[in-house]
Amino acid sequence: MDIELILKVYPYFIEAAWVTIQLSVLTTLLGLTCGALGAAARLSRLAVVRFLGAAYVSFFRGTPALIQLFLLYFGGPQIGIQLDAFEAGVIGLGVNIGAYMTETIRGGIIAIDKGQREAARTLGMSRWQAMRYVILPQAARLMIRPLGVNINALIKGTALVAAISVVELTYTAQRFIGSTYKPFEMFLISGILYMAIIYVTGRGIAWLDRRVRIV
Amino acid sequence: MTEKPFVDIRHAQKSFGSLEVLKDINLQVSRGQIVAIIGPSGSGKSTLLRAINDLDPLTGGEVWLEDTQVNKKLPHRQYEKHINQVRQDIGMVFQHFNLFPHLTVRENIKLAPKMLKGLSDAEADKLAEEQLDKVGMLERIDYYPSQLSGGQKQRVAIARALAMKPKVMLFDEATSALDPELVEEVNLVMKKLAEEHMTMIIVTHEMGFAESVCDRVLFMDQGVVVEEGPPDVIFRNPTNERTRNFLRKHLANANK
Numbered sequence: 106m107d108i109e110l111i112l113k114v115y116p117y118f119i120e121a122a123w124v125t126i127q128l129s130v131l132t133t134l135l136g137l138t139c140g141a142l143g144a145a146a147r148l149s150r151l152a153v154v155r156f157l158g159a160a161y162v163s164f165f166r167g168t169p170a171l172i173q174l175f176l177l178y179f180g181g182p183q184i185g186i187q188l189d190a191f192e193a194g195v196i197g198l199g200v201n202i203g204a205y206m207t208e209t210i211r212g213g214i215i216a217i218d219k220g221q222r223e224a225a226r227t228l229g230m231s232r233w234q235a236m237r238y239v240i241l242p243q244a245a246r247l248m249i250r251p252l253g254v255n256i257n258a259l260i261k262g263t264a265l266v267a268a269i270s271v272v273e274l275t276y277t278a279q280r281f282i283g284s285t286y287k288p289f290e291m292f293l294i295s296g297i298l299y300m301a302i303i304y305v306t307g308r309g310i311a312w313l314d315r316r317v318r319i320v
Numbered sequence: 321m322t323e324k325p326f327v328d329i330r331h332a333q334k335s336f337g338s339l340e341v342l343k344d345i346n347l348q349v350s351r352g353q354i355v356a357i358i359g360p361s362g363s364g365k366s367t368l369l370r371a372i373n374d375l376d377p378l379t380g381g382e383v384w385l386e387d388t389q390v391n392k393k394l395p396h397r398q399y400e401k402h403i404n405q406v407r408q409d410i411g412m413v414f415q416h417f418n419l420f421p422h423l424t425v426r427e428n429i430k431l432a433p434k435m436l437k438g439l440s441d442a443e444a445d446k447l448a449e450e451q452l453d454k455v456g457m458l459e460r461i462d463y464y465p466s467q468l469s470g471g472q473k474q475r476v477a478i479a480r481a482l483a484m485k486p487k488v489m490l491f492d493e494a495t496s497a498l499d500p501e502l503v504e505e506v507n508l509v510m511k512k513l514a515e516e517h518m519t520m521i522i523v524t525h526e527m528g529f530a531e532s533v534c535d536r537v538l539f540m541d542q543g544v545v546v547e548e549g550p551p552d553v554i555f556r557n558p559t560n561e562r563t564r565n566f567l568r569k570h571l572a573n574a575n576k
Contacts, residue, residue, distance in 0.1 A: 223375055224418035228432035228484055229408035231400060238431060242422045319422050
């Protein structure tokens with residue numbers, strides 16, 4: 106193993122890891138937004154809206170994320186959507202993971218005993234008040250771990266945007282392989298940095314989960 | 321009845337698809353009256369109770385509380401507004417308590433009055449303390465529901481319903497999920513309410529309780545009221561064969 110080389114290139118990887126972190130954070134935020142909207146749609150009183158929610162989930166879970174990215178980044182300009190690689194990466198991955206998060210969030214909500222909603226409605230609360238003050242606080246606690254699984258998947262999924270040339274960890278590894286012919290070292294560095302990001306995130310999720318647990 | 325009924329159920333009918341679970345039921349309850357509904361499971365008694373606050377909407381017939389029709393036909397938005405208002409006057413207690421597990425006892429009680437009646441935090445605190453004192457649960461005011469026994473949970477659930485100052489209280493098998501030794505503490509609270517002349521409609525399997533507390537008993541079977549009358553008549557001297565059968569079986573089970 107070429108330690109000297111590793112020491113020489115690793116600052117570039119740190120910079121790339123920062124891009125991966127930015128991608129991950131923005132994708133998570135967009136994913137949660139899409140997930141919340143998707144779940145609201147899936148649980149709507151209106152059949153049309155429920156259908157739209159289901160269609161969103163089926164499309165984005167039923168096709169490869171890579172195809173979705175290509176469609177957006179390479180196909181987008183053809184229909185007037187012009188995005189740079191980073192933007193396309195965040196939007197493509199975010200909307201994709203949002204479909205998974207839709208099901209996670211919906212699952213958390215429907216896991217709450219229907220007696221909770223009944224008790225709230227019986228006291229005179231509106232649908233929204235019952236959701237906001239009774240169902241969601243309980244469901245949110247249930248969702249933390251499974252959303253953590255989604256986030257774990259999306260962090261690893263950010264590697265896909267190397268294919269549309271976002272200079273993140275995977276792309277950086279490939280670029281240095283081109284000039285150094287040392288794939289083992291390069292993929293090892295990026296692998297370790299992915300693991301570090303995922304480890305810290307996982308600890309954060311576990312901490313959050315413990316913190317909000319109901320007595 | 322000379323007095324106008326307080327709760328008035330007229331020609332209540334409910335079907336799930338082709339299955340008719342309530343068949344033309346009429347029930348008039350006057351203010352301060354305590355009515356027990358008994359019957360085998362699947363008789364429709366819980367469905368009838370849950371129709372009173374429109375938790376299980378009827379497919380036909382009307383439910384009135386004083387001068388307000390509970391199940392008024394209105395466009396969705398208006399109906400939601402209407403029913404949320406009406407439900408504030410109809411307290412309900414469930415078999416499985418349905419306390420909010422993420423909130424303390426105090427918060428369970430304060431939530432709806434603060435949100436819906438605009439009480440200040442201090443007023444809501446005072447209200448919670450009063451209601452908990454009434455059900456003998458004041459000491460546990462800052463506990464979470466998971467830290468309470470079943471009987472205690474149900475007493476808190478009753479306090480939560482009472483905090484909305486309802487005109488009528490509905491009890492849906494309030495003691496059925498409790499261990500036998502915990503039933504009495506809940507029964508005592510309900511008796512206390514009876515002494516205060518709270519109007520109550522009680523679906524129950526506790527025949528002894530129904531007999532000692534209620535003014536009237538309805539026996540339901542297969543979606544109809546088979547027989548109704550004062551408790552001593554229904555329990556001691558029922559005229560209908562189905563009522564007699566039910567009570568005989570029930571007593572046999574109770575004595576096992």
